[in-house]
Amino acid sequence: MRDQNHPESSRRADPSRAKLSHMGTLRLDLAVARAAFARFASYRAATVAGVATNTFFGVLLSAAVVAVARQRGEVSGYAEQDLVTQVWVMQGLLVTIAIWGWTELGERIRSGEVAVDLQRPVDLQRWWLSHDLGRAAYHALVRGTAPFVIASLLFTLRLPTDVATVPLFVISVVLAVVVSFGLRYLTNLAAFWIGDVRGVVRLSMAVWTALSGATVSLAFFPDRAERVLRWLPFAPMMQAPSDVWLERDAGMGRLAPIGQQLMWVVVVLGVGRVVQARGVRRVVINGG
DSSP, X not given: OOOTTOXXXXXXHHHHHHHHHHHHHHHHHHHHHHHHHHHHHTOXXXXXXXXXXXXXXXXXXXXXXXXXXXXXXXXXXXXXXXXXXXXXXXXXXXXXXXXXXXXXXXXXXXXXXXXXXXTSSSOHHXXXXXXXXXXXXXXXXXXXXXXXXXXXXXSOOOOOSSTTHHHHHHHHHHHHHHHHHHHHXXXXXXXXXXXXXXXXXXXXXXXXXXXXXXXXOGGGSOHHHHHHHTTSTTHXXXXXXXXXXXXXXOGGXXXXXXXXXXXXXXXXXXXXXXXXXXXXXXXXXXXX
């Protein structure tokens, strides 16, 4: 009979246990995401009001960009139809990407409830990322598509001509959500040091809204400023997915925005883990 404590037997058993543990963690991720999806799906009145608001502002912004395009012609290579389509893609992404006003984690840190979160059988950042992906999935399906469908009845919008564009766009949107989450997560982690993060969140909202293309497309910025802004972590949240939808580049160049998004995913999540580790140590020290 083989000795169960033999090192060789342990090594052979370890991969199976690790695989089962990994599968269990993935099931937990999916459960958290499903719970978040169901949570936001229950806010039906808010969803209807949100669709109406996005549609209203989309019409106003479309009228503005049409006026500019007809006066200036193309804007940085974007034709009138491109600019109008971009308005509606971004209106659909606004709540999906959620660059505005998330303070839930910051409030839990401030109140001390984060101590409960740290006892969950999953990393704090991973738990909130799973929650955010579930939230984003609901808003993408409802608040993301409804304004675009309504706009298609009012304007001539540009649709992809290549079948590969649709899966690339979905990938780009997922990466945009993760970049947005990473930045929002960092601002909320500031609560470990300053307590109330509402001021930081409001300042971040103003910067992200102005520099991501959420309100005004980066195409309207001066050429040099546009080139710089496209390399900051804000463009991957809004400008990049809309450029993928508009098929701005041909061939392998179409993967450039996605590659940039991947780069910022690694950066923001990596920095988030470092800041989280320091914040948790601070909680442990303060709590004795």
